[in-house]
Amino acid sequence: MDPESTVNTIVRKVDQINPNPDDVKIAADIIKDGGTVVFPTETVYGLGADAYNKSACRKIFEIKRRPLDNPLIIHVDSIPSAFNLIDLDRIDKRIIEKLWPGPITIVANSRAVVPDIVSSGLETLAVRIPANPLALDFIKASKTYIAAPSANLSTMTSIVDSSEAISVLNGLVNFIFDSGRTFFGIESTIVDVRGSMPHVLRPGAFTSEEIMQLFGRSLVDPEARGLKEPNVLVAPGMKYRHYAPDIPLYLIEDLDDLIDFCNMRKKNDFVALVSEEMSKFLHCDTIIIGSEDNPYQIARDLFPNLKKAENSGKSFAVIQSVREMGIGLAVMNRIRKASIKGPLPP
Numbered sequence: 055m056d057p058e059s060t061v062n063t064i065v066r067k068v069d070q071i072n073p074n075p076d077d078v079k080i081a082a083d084i085i086k087d088g089g090t091v092v093f094p095t096e097t098v099y100g101l102g103a104d105a106y107n108k109s110a111c112r113k114i115f116e117i118k119r120r121p122l123d124n125p126l127i128i129h130v131d132s133i134p135s136a137f138n139l140i141d142l143d144r145i146d147k148r149i150i151e152k153l154w155p156g157p158i159t160i161v162a163n164s165r166a167v168v169p170d171i172v173s174s175g176l177e178t179l180a181v182r183i184p185a186n187p188l189a190l191d192f193i194k195a196s197k198t199y200i201a202a203p204s205a206n207l208s209t210m211t212s213i214v215d216s217s218e219a220i221s222v223l224n225g226l227v228n229f230i231f232d233s234g235r236t237f238f239g240i241e242s243t244i245v246d247v248r249g250s251m252p253h254v255l256r257p258g259a260f261t262s263e264e265i266m267q268l269f270g271r272s273l274v275d276p277e278a279r280g281l282k283e284p285n286v287l288v289a290p291g292m293k294y295r296h297y298a299p300d301i302p303l304y305l306i307e308d309l310d311d312l313i314d315f316c317n318m319r320k321k322n323d324f325v326a327l328v329s330e331e332m333s334k335f336l337h338c339d340t341i342i343i344g345s346e347d348n349p350y351q352i353a354r355d356l357f358p359n360l361k362k363a364e365n366s367g368k369s370f371a372v373i374q375s376v377r378e379m380g381i382g383l384a385v386m387n388r389i390r391k392a393s394i395k396g397p398l399p400p
């Protein structure tokens with residue numbers, strides 16, 4: 055398929071909690087016919103196709119302009135289905151039942167023969183059961199597994215609202231669930247469980263503290279925090295630029311440096327993305343990212359706030375750091391990957 059060619063996109067308003075089965079069936083039939091569907095999960099919107107249909111999965115890469123060495127996550131609706139796909143024998147079943155459905159993706163050795171395009175030819179697969187009634191009904195009705203990355207075009211910020219999904223993907227995909235905002239607003243946590251301790255490849259909505267509690271141990275290395283270049287052999291997709299807003303974004307980690315920069319700069323050519331608490335110290339244009347007392351709200355609104363910065367008409371944006379604990383770890387990972395490393399504009 056030529057990604058520029060216009061397809062007839064069906065857009066349906068569907069409730070995420072009580073989805074209308076007739077609408078779900080239309081989307082499921084499209085999957086069975088080798089089409090593409092944009093659907094909400096509890097994390098972000100996904101762009102899905104039948105995981106067993108090579109040409110359907112190829113369309114995902116073409117639409118997103120996604121490099122072929124960045125594999126997809128396979129979304130399933132039950133734990134037995136996950137066991138069909140990956141080797142989870144080493145993990146206590148009771149732990150798995152606490153992980154899923156939920157915002158956590160497990161990477162383990164593959165047990166299934168899915169097209170290479172889904173796994174980028176790796177011997178592992180990434181699998182998740184989303185905790186979203188609409189997503190679960192949609193997977194079940196499709197009678198297959200749904201391979202899906204986030205629905206944004208490659209390198210862009212993830213899509214957490216159906217209005218954005220429609221403006222970006224109308225005419226490119228076959229079906230869009232117009233279902234409003236997603237619950238967490240930040241992607242799933244990706245964990246490799248092959249070694250002696252769970253290894254967080256990407257922090258996300260399922261916190262490292264929760265993983266630690268369940269497994270008794272876990273490893274989050276500097277790569278996953280966004281502080282170092284990732285090991286491309288384990289997680290090839292992580293090397294690409296991600297979550298980049300269409301405005302130069304600079305992270306100013308030290309809060310005193312941020313106050314100095316904002317209050318001493320003579321030009322009014324930037325906007326500062328800061329917490330409610332921090333904004334009280336600043337005399338520049340701001341976008342409030344939330345309260346430091348509510349990191350889940352900061353996570354949920356992060357991508358829409360980056361969009362607001364894009365639309366601010368300013369030359370660049372600065373953003374503050376948040377505490378790297380709980381969901382704050384995922385927020386800082388996204389901010390680090392979205393921001394420019396280098397000196398601030400003169």
Ligand code: AMP
Nearest residue numbers: 125126161178179180203204288289291
């Ligand atoms: P996205 O939903 O766009 O974030 O894309 C899915 C993410 O899952 C990408 O970052 C992939 O690199 C990652 N992923 C998918 N399959 C694997 C795998 N087998 N091993 C490691 N990471 C994976």
Ligand code: MG
Nearest residue numbers: 203204205212
């Ligand atoms: Mg993505």
